[in-house]
Amino acid sequence: MNPVYPVNDYGPLMPGLVMAAVAIVHVFLAQFAVGGGILLCYFQWLAMTGRNTTARLFVNGYFKILVLISFVLGAMTGVGIWFTSIQVSAPTIGQMVFNFHWIWATEWTFFSLEVVAGYCFYRYHNQLTDRTNLTLLGLYAFAAWMSLFWINGILSWQLTPGSWLETHSLTDGFFNPGFWPSLFFRTIVCMTLAALIGCIVVNVIPSLDRSEKQELINRAAHLMTPMLAMPLLGGWYLLSMPEDSRSWVLGGSPAMMLFFMISVGASLAIGSYALIGLWFQKLYINGATATLLLFMAFGATAGGEFVREGSRKPYTIRHVVYSNGIRPQDVAELRRRGCVADDPFPVTFESKLPSANIELGAKVFRRQCAVCHTMEGANAIVHLTGTWDTDQMRMNIAKLQQTKPFMPPFAGTAKELECLIQYIRWVKSKRQQNSDEDISQETLERITHWLDEAGTEPADVHGVSTSAMAAREGSSR
Amino acid sequence: MNTTFPFGFQLPLAFYLTIYVLTLVVHVVLMAYVLGGSLWLTWASLFPGKEKTPRTMQPVARLLRDWMPFALSGAITAGVAPLLFVQILYQQQFYTANLLLGWRWMVVIPVLIVVFYLLYVVKSRAIASWALPLRVLLACGVATCFLFVAFCWTANHLLSLDQSQWPTVFQSGNAVTSAITLALRLATWVCGTLPVMSLLGLWQLRGMRSRTAKWDAEEALVGTSPTEWDYRFSQENRRLMILSVAGTLSAFIFATLYYSQLDQKVRHSLTGSAGFVWLMVLVTSAVAVILLSLSRRKKSVQELSTLLGLTCAQLIQLVAAASLREVIRLTQADLTAVTQNAADAFQIGGFAVFLIFAVMNAGLITWCIVLVKQK
Ligand code: HEM
Numbered sequence: 001m002n003p004v005y006p007v008n009d010y011g012p013l014m015p016g017l018v019m020a021a022v023a024i025v026h027v028f029l030a031q032f033a034v035g036g037g038i039l040l041c042y043f044q045w046l047a048m049t050g051r052n053t054t055a056r057l058f059v060n061g062y063f064k065i066l067v068l069i070s071f072v073l074g075a076m077t078g079v080g081i082w083f084t085s086i087q088v089s090a091p092t093i094g095q096m097v098f099n100f101h102w103i104w105a106t107e108w109t110f111f112s113l114e115v116v117a118g119y120c121f122y123r124y125h126n127q128l129t130d131r132t133n134l135t136l137l138g139l140y141a142f143a144a145w146m147s148l149f150w151i152n153g154i155l156s157w158q159l160t161p162g163s164w165l166e167t168h169s170l171t172d173g174f175f176n177p178g179f180w181p182s183l184f185f186r187t188i189v190c191m192t193l194a195a196l197i198g199c200i201v202v203n204v205i206p207s208l209d210r211s212e213k214q215e216l217i218n219r220a221a222h223l224m225t226p227m228l229a230m231p232l233l234g235g236w237y238l239l240s241m242p243e244d245s246r247s248w249v250l251g252g253s254p255a256m257m258l259f260f261m262i263s264v265g266a267s268l269a270i271g272s273y274a275l276i277g278l279w280f281q282k283l284y285i286n287g288a289t290a291t292l293l294l295f296m297a298f299g300a301t302a303g304g305e306f307v308r309e310g311s312r313k314p315y316t317i318r319h320v321v322y323s324n325g326i327r328p329q330d331v332a333e334l335r336r337r338g339c340v341a342d343d344p345f346p347v348t349f350e351s352k353l354p355s356a357n358i359e360l361g362a363k364v365f366r367r368q369c370a371v372c373h374t375m376e377g378a379n380a381i382v383h384l385t386g387t388w389d390t391d392q393m394r395m396n397i398a399k400l401q402q403t404k405p406f407m408p409p410f411a412g413t414a415k416e417l418e419c420l421i422q423y424i425r426w427v428k429s430k431r432q433q434n435s436d437e438d439i440s441q442e443t444l445e446r447i448t449h450w451l452d453e454a455g456t457e458p459a460d461v462h463g464v465s466t467s468a469m470a471a472r473e474g475s476s477r
Numbered sequence: 478m479n480t481t482f483p484f485g486f487q488l489p490l491a492f493y494l495t496i497y498v499l500t501l502v503v504h505v506v507l508m509a510y511v512l513g514g515s516l517w518l519t520w521a522s523l524f525p526g527k528e529k530t531p532r533t534m535q536p537v538a539r540l541l542r543d544w545m546p547f548a549l550s551g552a553i554t555a556g557v558a559p560l561l562f563v564q565i566l567y568q569q570q571f572y573t574a575n576l577l578l579g580w581r582w583m584v585v586i587p588v589l590i591v592v593f594y595l596l597y598v599v600k601s602r603a604i605a606s607w608a609l610p611l612r613v614l615l616a617c618g619v620a621t622c623f624l625f626v627a628f629c630w631t632a633n634h635l636l637s638l639d640q641s642q643w644p645t646v647f648q649s650g651n652a653v654t655s656a657i658t659l660a661l662r663l664a665t666w667v668c669g670t671l672p673v674m675s676l677l678g679l680w681q682l683r684g685m686r687s688r689t690a691k692w693d694a695e696e697a698l699v700g701t702s703p704t705e706w707d708y709r710f711s712q713e714n715r716r717l718m719i720l721s722v723a724g725t726l727s728a729f730i731f732a733t734l735y736y737s738q739l740d741q742k743v744r745h746s747l748t749g750s751a752g753f754v755w756l757m758v759l760v761t762s763a764v765a766v767i768l769l770s771l772s773r774r775k776k777s778v779q780e781l782s783t784l785l786g787l788t789c790a791q792l793i794q795l796v797a798a799a800s801l802r803e804v805i806r807l808t809q810a811d812l813t814a815v816t817q818n819a820a821d822a823f824q825i826g827g828f829a830v831f832l833i834f835a836v837m838n839a840g841l842i843t844w845c846i847v848l849v850k851q852k
Contacts, residue, residue, distance in 0.1 A: 003569045006647045008579045072593055075553060080586040082560070083575065087583065090572035097564045102827025104561055108554075109831070109838040115554050116842045119547055120849045127852040135848060139841055170826035344644045 001330050002091040002321075004342055007366045009349040017378075019081075019088045020309060024302045026077035028193070029070045031186065031301070034148050035194025036067040037118075037141030039223055044137050046219060048130035054212045055219070059137075060125060063201050068122055075111075089371065091325040092316040100154045103174060107150035114143035145187070152183045158317045159308065160240055165319055181237035188226045188233070189301070192270065195223040196294045203287035214284050221278055221285070227271040234264070242318065244405060244459075245311040253406070256310045263303030266296040313372075313406035314458060322408035322458075324371045331411040331456040339367050339412040354426065357439070361423025364416045372407075375427050382428050393421050394443075398450035405459035414447040415439060478751040478807065482800050485751060489823035490816050493566055498799045500558035505795055506673055507552035512627060513674025514541040514548070515620040516667075517720075518599070522609075522616040530709070533612070537713045540681045546596045553589065565822045566815060567637065567806070574637035577646050578629070585629050592622035624667070631663045638809050661735040668731055669798070671724025672766060675717040676791050679779050682713060686778050711777035718774035721787075722767050729763060743808045752804040759797035765790040 010018065040059055047056040085093040097104065117139040125133050156178035157164065164173035198220035202213050238246055248256045270293050277285070285293070316323050326334065340363040347366070353359040365375070373379050385393055398417060401409045410417060418439050426433055483491040483498075521538045525531035532538060563571050575582050598604065599619060604612060632652055636642075642654050653659050736744065746752055766787060773783045807815065 003573075005569075005573060006576045006643070008576060010580075072550065073590065075550070076586055076590050076593070079553065079557065079560075080583075083583055083586060086572050086575045087579070090568075090576065094564065094568050094572065097561065098568075098822060099825060100827070101561055101565055101822060101825065102831040105558070105831045106827070106834045108557055108561070109835045111557070112554055113838045113841050113845075115550050117845050119550065120845045123547075124849050124852060128849070132848050132851075136845060139845060143838075143841075345647045346644060348648060348650075 001333070002094075002325055002327060004340075004344070004367070005090045005325070006345045007370055008087065009370075019084050020306060022077060022080050022084045023309070024298075024305050026074065026081050027305055028298055028301050029077060030074040030148075031190040032193045032197060033067060033071045033074045034141075034144040034187075035190035035192070035223065036063065036070065036197070037137065037144045038191055039194040039198050039220065040064070040067065041134065041137045041141050042223070043219070044130070044134050048134065052215060052219060054208060054216060057205060057207070058198075058202065058216060061205070063198065064122060064125075066197065066201065068118070071114075071118060075115075089316055089321070089323070089325050091327070092321050095317055095321055096154055096158070099173060100157075100170075103150055103154060103170070107147050110143045110146040110150065114140060114147060117143060145190075148186060148190070149183060152186060153179055155308075156182045158315075159245065159312050160242065161318050161320065177240040178237065181233050181240055185230070185233045185237060188230060189297075191223040192227055193294075193297055195220045195274075196270070196290055196297055198223075199285045199290035200287055200294065203285075203290065217285055218278070221274050224271070224274040225278070227267070228275065230267060230271060241311065248313075248406070249307055249311055253310070256307055259303040259306040259310070261303075263300045263307065266300035266303070269293075270296055270300070314401070314408040324368050324408060324411075326368070326408065326411050328408075328458065331409050334411040335413060335451065335456065337413075338416055340364055340416065343367060352431070354433075355422075357419045357437070358423045358426050360416065361419035361421070361426075364412055364420040365423060368408075368411060369420075375424075381424055385424060385428075390421065390425070391446075393424065394418070394447050395450050397421070398447055399454035401457075401459040402454055409454060409456050409458060410451065411456075414444045414451060417447050417451070418443060478746055478749075478804075478812075480750055481754045482751045482804050482807075487816055487820065490566075490819040493562055493819045493822065494803060497559055497562040497566060498796065498803060500555070500562060501799050502792070502795045504552060504555040504559055505670075505799070506677075507548055507555050508627075509670035509673035510548040510677050511545055511552055512623045512667065513670040513724075514545050515616070515623045516671070517541060517674065517678075519613075519616045519620045522613045535709060535713060536682060536685060537678050537717065540678065540685065542600045544681070546593065546600060549589075549593055549596060566818060567810065568818065569814075570637035570640070570810065571633075573640075573643055574633045577636055577643060578633055578652050581652065582629060582633060585626055588622050588625055592619055592626075595619050595622070627666060628659075628663055631666065632659060635659055635662065638806060640809075655738075658735065658738050661731050661738060665728050665731040665735055668724050668728035671728075672721040672770075673791060673795070675721040675724065675770075676784075676787055678717050679714065679787070680784060682710065682717070683779055683781075683784065686710060707777055711775070714776055714779065715774050718770040721770040725763050725766050725770075739805065740809075743805050746804055746808045747801060751807075752801055755797045755800045755804070759794060759801065762790045762794035762797065766794065 040063060043052075043055040043059045043063075046052040047059060082093065117136050121133060121136040121140060125136075128136070153174040153176070157173050157176045160176045160178035161173060162176040164176060199217050202208070202216045202220065205213075208216070238249070241249070244252075249260045251257050273289075273293065274285075312318060312323075314322050319328060321327055326339070340360060343363055347353060347359055347362045349366070350359075350362050353362060365373075365381070369381065373381050373384075376382050385396075388396065394417065396403045397420065398410055400407045412420075422437060479485050483494040486494065518533070518538060518541055521532035521535075525533060595615065595618060599615060604615065607615075635654070635658060636646065636652055639654055646652055646654065736747070739747075747756060769783060769787050769790065773779060776783075
């Protein structure tokens with residue numbers, strides 16, 4: 001059983017949104033830092049082999065600084081994501097750390113190499129030979145990409161744990177069905193971002209004339225050629241997704257579909273611009289265009305991350321932890337014991353709760369619903385249940401996973417459910433209605449009946465093999 | 478808890494505790510350089526001295542300005558390792574403390590980003606022409622940021638220990654349950670960074686002296702003679718040695734006061750079988766640092782043997798302090814749960830993968846340094 005953690009009330013800005021914002025900025029920066037390493041290597045090689053002498057200016061002067069900025073910000077927002085994940089769902093990050101701590105430690109050794117190699121180049125490149133500089137940049141790029149490699153295994157595991165659910169083997173978890181498509185996909189994104197930012201940088205180097213700029217831009221755009229493979233990889237990635245998640249992305253959930261389309265559309269626009277330009281005539285991307293394309297790339301990253309976060313619902317780790325931090329195998333037990341029985345934290349987000357039952361209901365809301373809903377703000381329970389009468393509320397919440405398949409099953413006692421409904425009604429009445437309604441035995445029995453009908457399994461259970469379910473029930477973690 | 482830490486525990490727990498303590502020590506060494514360094518720079522800007530060259534332009538301050546950005550990268554990177562293992566060992570405590578602090582915890586990240594770029598401002602040549610108050614303000618700002626980050630870590634740590642207070646803290650939003658305890662613990666850490674920073678500074682001074690040609694040439698522009706230069710080095714050496722003694726002594730005093738605030742039960746395990754040996758090691762190594770520093774304070778360049786001796790004593794002292802810090806925590810923790818966490822984690826694969834790549838990357842890091850040294 002996961003411990004009960006205190007839940008902060010961040011007001012209308014749900015922690016999920018904060019998480020998404022930090023994650024998008026981080027992913028964008030970190031991917032640029034990885035791509036930047038590759039681009040620096042390429043340009044260093046062009047310069048030292050005499051293929052393009054102005055490339056040196058780019059490597060030593062401007063781009064290097066950008067990579068450093070993104071690299072520092074990338075590292076800091078990386079720790080930031082870690083901290084934010086704890087705020088959003090401590091049990092989720094806890095599971096990730098627990099199951100993959102040696103992978104994380106391995107990633108950290110690469111990260112250390114990245115810091116040292118990057119800093120050595122940054123600080124000493126003027127005093128070093130071309131070969132040494134290339135070696136340092138090569139080590140930097142290698143280490144940066146490897147840190148992507150390791151973290152990618154953990155992140156893709158969240159959505160597609162695959163046969164890990166049965167075997168609990170590290171290899172199965174790490175090389176999960178989503179691993180390779182998302183690794184290739186992300187690598188291409190890294191290179192694209194670096195190429196676009198490279199184009200912006202070339203445009204602002206004052207000492208270059210137009211033909212020199214064009215030459216460099218063409219070279220940088222080479223890093224966008226792998227975008228040709230994107231449709232294929234995207235398809236592969238979609239295929240590796242669980243059926244239900246895929247169906248939401250492809251239309252089942254309008255919001256998710258929208259983000260997905262933004263992502264695809266923006267990538268298509270960037271890709272076609274670069275490839276057609278490269279193919280038919282010598283490409284020249286001026287600063288404004290490059291910036292516009294970069295914004296689109298940011299949009300694509302944002303859309304992609306939203307889809308990645310959103311399509312996991314009702315889980316944060318598929319079949320391992322629900323979004324509200326409750327583990328699937330604990331639901332049955334929580335229905336007997338109650339989900340707030342050992343919640344020591346008082347209700348602070350409401351004042352003047354009129355009765356003990358309503359207070360209990362507020363606690364149930366906080367424990368099970370608050371991670372995705374507010375009472376009256378975004379995705380507000382009060383509005384969503386606006387047209388329902390009390391019995392409809394009882395039934396639809398008892399059968400939560402059937403009401404909407406991206407919600408987890410209700411994980412509390414019948415009494416807790418009734419208290420939750422009293423709480424919702426109290427808020428609906430503009431916090432006026434003061435009566436403490438007794439809960440009749442008959443009501444409890446009806447709720448229990450609905451709870452039993454819905455069962456404790458999530459909606460997608462048909463998608464899991466029975467042995468996986470058995471393994472899950474058996475595992476203590 | 479009836480044998481010297483960490484030997485009284487089952488293998489998995491002892492294993493994770495050892496890794497945790499060692500990685501934390503690495504973090505502390507680098508953190509000490511930036512925190513202690515920022516305090517040194519503040520002092521140097523506030524009291525520039527009466528000599529022709531102000532203290533901010535003397536060797537230690539120059540070295541600090543030059544190396545603090547990298548040391549901060551290092552401190553952050555090195556912080557990730559204990560951050561990982563603290564989550565294995567004390568997941569519930571650590572997360573709950575984080576959550577209770579809420580946005581006050583999250584703010585550490587933007588502060589670190591800001592201070593990182595401030596360090597580049599400090600390093601830039603342009604600030605030499607800034608007005609004095611502005612420069613003092615900048616130095617104070619940097620030091621305040623680092624002190625704030627240290628404050629957050631200490632507050633988080635103390636909160637994580639105090640399980641019985643969690644609901645009250647959640648209710649009141651007041652995350653500091655005892656200001657005195659917090660102040661004493663933080664003061665211990667801050668003073669404790671000074672000897673570590675001083676040691677790193679001594680190593681750097683020595684390195685700088687061995688390649689003075691470049692520095693002398695730079696200095697020659699402002700008209701410094703070799704004798705003056707030599708004098709300045711011995712001055713800086715002496716200051717660092719005094720700092721080392723003062724830091725060690727004051728950390729010792731604050732630690733003793735902190736100790737007096739602790740629960741009877743915790744004090745017993747510190748002086749009892751789990752902590753006694755470490756306590757003795759701590760005192761002995763602190764005395765060694767003080768004696769060595771006092772006896773060699775007049776040298777203009779430290780001999781290698783002195784530096785190696787100081788380094789050993791300092792590292793041993795940090796390991797002892799970090800171990801005692803764990804004894805305090807374990808006495809207050811639910812030992813059964815902690816033991817179970819570690820045992821569960823021990824079952825998870827991947828240690829071999831880590832070892833292989835750790836060795837490989839240690840080699841590659843060494844290679845980078847060798848490449849740069851050959852320049
Ligand atoms: C330069 C800024 C930093 C300073 C001044 C600093 C200072 C400190 C201090 C004073 C402690 C000891 C707290 C106590 O025992 O009371 C500590 C512990 C720790 N620090 Fe840092 N720190 C810094 C940055 C970081 C960063 C960025 C990370 C993570 C990436 C980190 C990870 C840790 C960890 C994991 C601990 C142990 C926490 C525990 O066991 O409760 N530190 N730090």
